[in-house]
Amino acid sequence: MKRLSASDYKRMSWKNGKGETVEIAVFPPGASMDVFEWRISMASVANDGAFSLFPEIDRTLSILSGHGMSLTIDAAAPVLLTMDSDPLRFAADVPVDATLVEGAITDLNVMTRRGRFAPSVERRAGSFSVRGCERGETVYVLATDPVTVTSAGETVKLEAMDCVLVEEDASVTAENIVCYEIRFQEAAQRSTER
Known part of the structure; x- marks a missing residue:
């Protein structure tokens, strides 16, 4: 069993530059945002807006804190995601717009390269x-x-x-x-x- 301390996680800007992500683990180790096979991260979301697009990547999103957010995925009907929701999996290479329910949230974002x-x-x-x-x-x-x-x-x-x-x-x-x-x-x- 190997412990990963939150104080040691890597911080970096979102791909779209509109926020910050905290990288928990990535494979291969040290892989950039363009070549990772899988990635676990957290992010604080303080404003409504569009998600970054990641070609050939799938996301699984969970709410860790806050009142949740509504996601419009590829122009489909909005999906409400809260702390009590099951993790939500969706394609990361389609348009996704997020609307906060009531204030900022922190999410858990698990991304995997499709087919790998x-x-x-x-x-x-x-x-x-x-x-x-x-x-x-x-x-x-x-x-x-x-x-x-x-x-x-x-x-x-x-x-x-x-x-x-x-x-x-x-x-x-x-x-x-x-x-x-x-x-x-x-x-x-x-x-x-x-």
């Missing part, structure tokens, strides 16, 4: 256990509040927005908290398992 990695983002609440990764899979758990997690006899204290990388053949157990379980599986690996 299949993402799974799940909101977990209360007491739960997350199993370790399988072959061709990478698993992270993001804590929204301070929590102590245990894995294979090891105990790690996480602060709000810290993350852990769950190692192979391990499991993470947490109690009385909302966390996000984020999995990436290589698309080629998924197709061979069917």
Whole structure:
């Protein structure tokens, strides 16, 4: 189990220059916005506006704080996304306009290159256990509040927005908290398992 501290996350400007994103993890390590295979980030959104476009990328978006926002994706009917909503997956290379419900929000943004990695983002609440990764899979758990997690006899204290990388053949157990379980599986690996 590897802890990633929120204080160490990388900060950078949005692609459209209208805000700032906080990069939690990216693959390959150190990859730029143009060549990443997958990426986990957070952003504070203080104003209504259009999302940046990312060719051949899919997004999965969750609300970490605030009253939520309404998304108009590719001119479809607006979708309301709040802290209680399931993570929402949509194409990042179509027009998306966001309207805040009532003030600024912080979101969790998981992006994957289409056809290379299949993402799974799940909101977990209360007491739960997350199993370790399988072959061709990478698993992270993001804590929204301070929590102590245990894995294979090891105990790690996480602060709000810290993350852990769950190692192979391990499991993470947490109690009385909302966390996000984020999995990436290589698309080629998924197709061979069917």
